[in-house]
Amino acid sequence: MTADNRADLSPSAPALTERQEARRRRILDASAQLAARGGFDAVQMREVAEAAGVALGTLYRYFPSKIHLLVATMQDQLQHMHTTLRKRPPAGTDPAERVAETLMRAFRALQREPQLADAMVRALTFADRGVSPEVDTVSRLTTAIILDAMGVEHPSPQQLSAVRVIEHTWHSALITWLSGRASIAQVKIDIETVCRLIDLTAPEAAPRH
Amino acid sequence: MTADNRADLSPSAPALTERQEARRRRILDASAQLAARGGFDAVQMREVAEAAGVALGTLYRYFPSKIHLLVATMQDQLQHMHTTLRKRPPAGTDPAERVAETLMRAFRALQREPQLADAMVRALTFADRGVSPEVDTVSRLTTAIILDAMGVEHPSPQQLSAVRVIEHTWHSALITWLSGRASIAQVKIDIETVCRLIDLTAPEAAPRH
DNA sequence: CGCTAATCTAGAACAAGTTACAGACTTGAT
DNA sequence: ATCAAGTCTGTAACTTGTTCTAGATTAGCG
Structure with missing residues (x-):
């Protein structure tokens, strides 16, 4: 739909050789x-290094901290998901419906590997200033997924704020589910609740019904 | 307004002696x-123990991990804030307005000690299943603060969902601000945006305007 | 090919959270 | 007052993220 966002995720990266790409x-x-x-907890730097057939120092050269590593892992997984989602766009007629459906689909994907989801999301919210650029990339990817589902090309500031709020809710709801403090049903309800904001901020749309 | 919630925060605690209370x-x-x-990072268990005049093992007996300690610290701070807020309730006529005002007031309080806020919020979102009861307590406190601002005694399920979404947004927006990825203005806008959900879920209210 | 700079490896070392333990001190009941 | 059980202290050890170093390998270039 819009531009392809595979190639330019890290424009600052100095072009890795083939073997380096393979190591990464x-x-x-x-x-x-x-x-x-x-x-x-199971992502231990020594073990990652060994499993990847790489020295510990090398691992740290590629990813300067465990958090960086896990955030990069999340980038990687999100990319998959974005591609998958684009193949089968959500079916609803209402933007809010479509976004809710998309997020619940993503949620079900995460449910299949809850431990992986746990590691990635915990890393994401634990990340401090030093990881901001990488976290921002993840955030942009998420935004892109949501805007795709909304079917909006040039969002208004209100819409962007609504999207941010949806992202906030998405991350936080995920965490409460992962730590066993909310049921899947509750997450679903909360996602649907927050998605109602989309109707509220549609620039041209008539009030609901 | 409702019951006093100072005494029964940890009904399972086996009644500490005076000296133990003082240690805590x-x-x-x-x-x-x-x-x-x-x-x-500055909250180092050895340093906390020394500053509190307590052996390391004792610190761990009172708070079984650094995360527990910081979540308990957050409970403590929230308690203060709740008390303070009750003294001067928000002035707005609209529930949404009042909640937004309350949260922004809390936000400005946190701004005064951004490092403290950072430590507490990071601990809160990093907490895993083992800390669920404590995190839940914090969540209930936050919910109480928001419901107070709304002026609602017996919230409907929809309202509870809206409150949860507001909490999600609150935490997550706080994190993005603390890690320098969002401005205060953006946080304000997002809070105000999400508070619009309140009008949407008021059970008796007429549609807006 | 042969050189130089960058990269990689293996392993030690360090930092902070967490656990373990022996002995001193408190507490509560008799 | 005394005893038993529980608590606190001081300290060492263990774990895992992170840093450091010396030597081997690789990549790019003349």
Whole structure:
């Protein structure tokens, strides 16, 4: 729909060689695999290094901290998801419906690997200033997914605020579910509730009904 | 308004002696002080223990992890805030307005000690299942504050969902501000945006205007 | 090819959260 | 007052994220 956003995720990266690209991939895969097994705590830097067949120092050269590594893992997974979602766009007629459907679909995908989700989301919210650029990339990806579902090309400031609020709710609801403090049903309700904001901020839309 | 919620925060606690109460207080104060200075990283268990005049093992007996300690610190601070807010309730006529005002007031309070806020919020979102009861207590306190601002005694399920979404937004917006990825103005806008959900879920209210 | 700079490896070392333990001190009941 | 049980202290050890270093390997270039 809009431009392809695969190539320019890290325009500052100084062009890796093939072997380096392969190392990076092995590291990300090892990270995801360990995370899927035992969550945040199971992603131990020494183990990631060993599983990826790479020295500890090298791991740290590629990802300067465990948080960086997990946020990058999340980037990677989100990319998959975005691609998948684009293949089968949501069916609803209402933007709010479509966004809710998209998010619940993403949610069900995460449910399949709850430990991986746990590791990624915990890393994301724990990240401090030093990881801001990477976290921002994840945020932009999420925004892109939501705007895609809304079917909006040039969102108004109000719409952007609504999207941010939806993202906030998405992350936070995910956390409460992952830590066992909310049921899936509750997450669904909350997502649907927040998505009502979209109707409220549609620039041209008539009031509901 | 409703019942006093000072006494029954931890009904499971086996009644501490006076000296133990004092120890607990010294620990919480030390924690808040160190956090205010240098944020999450500056709250080092050995330092907290020393500042509180308590052995490391004792600190761990009172708070079984750094996360527990910081979540308890947040409980403590929230309690203060709730008391303070009750003294001067928000002035707006609209529930949504009042909630937004209340949250922005809380936000400005946190701004005064951004490092402390950082430590507490990071701990809160990083907490895993093992800390659920404590995190839940914080959540109930926050809910109470918001319901107070709304002026609602017996909220409907829709209202409770809206309150949850507001809480989600509150936490997550706080995090993005603390990690420098959003401005105060943006936080304000997002809070105001999400508060519009309140009008949407008022059970008796006429549609807006 | 042969050189130089960058990268990678293996492993030690350090930092802070957490656990373990032996001995001193408190508390509560008799 | 005394005893038993529980608590607190001081300290060492263990774990895992992170840093550091010396030597091997690789990549790019003349």
